[in-house]
Amino acid sequence: MVGNNTVIVIGAGASKEANLPTGVELKQRIINILNFDFDITRLLKSGDPRVYEALRLMVRQGTPESSSMSQLIEAALRIRDALPVAMSIDSFIENHKGNKAIETCGKLSIVRSILEAERKSLLFVDAGGASRTLDLHGFKNTWFEPFLQLLTERCVAEKLKDRLSNIRLIIFNYDRCVEQFLYHALQIYYGISPGEAGELICGMEIYHPYGKVGELPWYGKKDAIEFGAEPDAKDLVKLANKIKTYTEGTNPESSDILKIREGMKDADFVIFLGYAFHIQNLDLIYPAEGKHINAGNVCYFATAKSISSHDRGVVVKELVKRGGANRENIILVDNTCFELFRKHWRSLSI
Secondary structure: OOOOOEEEEHHHHHHHHHOOOOHHHHHHHHHHOOOOOOOOOOOEEEHHHHHHHHHHHHHHHOOOOOOOHHHHHHHHHHHHHHHHOOOHHHHHHHHHHOEEEHHHHHHHHHHHHHHHHHOOOOOOOOOOOOOOOHHHHHHHHHHHHHHHHHOOOOOOOOHHHHHOOOOEEEEEEOOOOHHHHHHHHHHHOOOOOOOHHHHHHHHEEEEEEEOOEEOHHOOOOOOOOOOOOOOOOOOOOOOOOEEEOOHHHHHOOOOOHHHHHHEEEEEEEEEEEEEOHHHHHHHHHHHOOOOOOOOOHEEEEEEEEOOOHHHHHHHHHHHHHOOOOOOOEEEEEEHHHHHHHOOHHHHHHH
């Protein structure tokens, strides 16, 4: 990994090591958020009051188009009732493409649940607390620890910008865990300022194909929100626009799909962490078959925790077909993300 063009593709299993929800757990949180029920006076009895207020605000603003409050509540309850059997909230929204009420309720609930999950994660830093930085002792037995060790191996602070320029991150999660970790960990490790750490990370190629719950403040962009912040209704409405459907994430005019695919073509190392290998996500990151630079020499490392040996074989075939990889260069292991780094340390550090 060190000194090579490396792409790291990050899925929910990677954020899980920092106590973020898996796809199944996210579905249950969204079900609870959208479980709207009212008493005889029409006061809210259940469901998330902030999401409810965000829906009311959107109706007052006239968005989404032609949606009344009753239509939005109906859409919320449809999501609640159908989500237990849906592959994911993303696939449910995509399967109702064009239904603005479902898209609105889904995106609002994603933002609410992910910000809440960030707040409960290992990466949350209370801006008003006594300590305003991460406690790195808490990352033992997570992949964040060996990842930082590989990044900093034989690298002085002055060379860090060049080191980070060799790494592209494709993050299929809505959270900002990786950015939050690097921002704080690099300050602690190298003794650099917040401004210097922010500048380094802003210079990295980090892509969220399906969006994220807003920019972190040190990115210096509008509509920023702190990691794990408590959003109000206005925040939720603004941030919901940062979430993308599959169709939005693959639109060359409004997404990073071309840059993502270019990065996959140029890679020497590709590492999949906590990634489920869903077909639509493979379609997103890979260019048309046969258009790969140095394809046969690319090394693949991937976690396949709790995936059957037969399905691991299916994944290998997909990587050969799509990425042009040689089978002997694909390391697919029944490990956590942390275990992958620890067991293949030498291979990843060369």
